[in-house]
Amino acid sequence: TQLLEQSPQFLSIQEGENLTVYCNSSSVFSSLQWYRQEPGEGPVLLVTVVTGGEVKKLKRLTFQFGDARKDSSLHITAAQPGDTGLYLCAGEDSGYALNFGKGTSLLVTP
């Protein structure tokens, strides 16, 4: 099983600040997916990145896949309290099974 390390583990910021969270592995992934999970709910897909160097934007969220397809980052501009949640990255392991990182728990306070 390929390990996905996410950092930081916890992040508490004020509304309006920018932040970046990271997902790193020593292994190459064919694709990486970012999910957001809220307490008591299942992970909700935000984006899939496939091509090395790819950048995808989802409103104030910018996702980047590393050139070597071993790492990815999520940047949030002008964070809002509604962005609070657990951000998970996941890559396909053997077959189609998803291998998740432990996540970054983000708290945005007004």
Place this chain on the structure above:
Amino acid sequence: EPEVTQTPSHQVTQMGQEVILRCVPISNHLYFYWYRQILGQKVEFLVSFYNNEISEKSEIFDDQFSVERPDGSNFTLKIRSTKLEDSAMYFCASTTNGDQPQHFGDGTRLSIL
């Protein structure tokens, strides 16, 4: 938007009892998955299912676990003789094609006493 639905939302069971967790995947999806998340830990893959058979399973998915698609809509996970360490959130996911993003249900919280 179509979604994966799971029942019950919370299941409390005595250790040693059998439990069945139910999932209704999105209707045109063909690949089905079970994952679990022990409190404070990461989401872990259990099993994948396609064309009425298991296509892949993890080390966690031992002989105490089984999956079934008893009809055209439900996908179930059975744990034969539950242990305390089976306490976790269990998530069902589905997708149209194996390499497409997986859509998750809101999970069943299983508590073993």
